[in-house]
Amino acid sequence: MRIAEAVPSDETVAAPDPTPSDLTTRARLRDAAVECFAAEGFGASVRTIAARAGVSAGLIRHHFGSKDALRAECDEAVLERHRSLKTVGLESPANAMAQLAEADEHGAMLVYILRSVQDGSAAGRAFIEHLIDDAVAYSERAVADGMLRPSLDPVGRARLMVTQSVGGLVVMLSMHPEIELTDFKTVLAKTFEQIALPSIELYTYGVFADESYLNQYLDYLKESS
Template sequence: MRAVPFIRNPDLTTRARLRNSAIEEFALRGFDASVREIAAHAGVSAGLITHHFGSKQKLRQECDAEVLSQYGTLKSDGIAMSPTQTMAMMAELDDYAPMLVYILRSVREGGPAGVTFLENMIDEAVRFSEEGVSAGIVRPSRDPLARARYLVTSSLGGLLLQLSLQPQLDLADVGPTVRRLVEEITLPTLELYTEGVLADRRYLDEYLLQLGEPPGGTATFTASTPQFPESTP
């Protein structure tokens, strides 16, 4: 089932609408946003949010879970789509911008919540990339979990570094900032993942020899290999 952007789904319960408003507010203001500010964004009283969630911490936990769910569905959708359909989805990028900014803020914030969120993202990458391997569009890995961790952390780290080096990019300016970041990374990312960088496999084969593995072959799964290939965020 295709992920539904937060602003487009009218068929939600009051609790879900409040949660989605909180996601948007956290994306705009960061996680210091107060319950009162979240309530104002949703057009309700602060008491209604307290009634549904009990505390800001529990609200944040539900927001985390929803963002991860939307993120996983979005990635799974991309695997099922043709390249033409996937590129067409970029026209809807602004609709998903709050989710993407929420992810960046979670990782940049660090602390227990940020670490948990990152680990959950890696777990999601393992899950939906397995779908990609089954569909024949993602290559398997000798160490799927390690590759997942590398790809997720390096991708997020690169985006956060761009934000640090380009102070004109403001996460509070959700839509334009996400579009600018995506436009900058799309071509090099696709080129890197499709065509690679090294012209031959000598470095990989030499490293495999040091590990005591036969060089020259493609990645295969063994009984001791976790069978969960991974992908990028």
């Protein structure tokens, strides 16, 4: 995958503060960019994004100034959508499932997250760290609400859950090369089909029948410290 390219310096200008009338256009351009980055990776050009949005490349530069700034705003939008979906999922699993099943944008969000992992750039790594920070926050809220069990290592648990979820997505899609990443609906449906039930079961009941393995490991940590 190509690393995100910078817009040539002679095309990079400072983005002006958006006026109220610009906000809808700015959001439409951002959403088109999210879909392009998901479909093609972060090497997708400004012209490709503009074509998807049905505007000129100059309008994107007018609103965002540079491709890096556009990507940063896309990152924040995807993180906010993911954060909202997770919050709804903890409060009402049935509503979250309905949202996932009906909204194509969640497929684009899923592939965007995958692209961020594959990107390998500082921006991609920062995006994953934001996912982990969000997971810590909503997990701790769920613990306080009595929906999740407390953890001996809340940050470590959140990091494990995020990295395993994203890593599992990478492996699953690599096992199905017939699925085009541009087909957001199929990516979402296949992911749901393969991981929803086993994930929920695992998080609900766990795997070990008792605490002996955990206790042995905790004893080992005490002895080795």
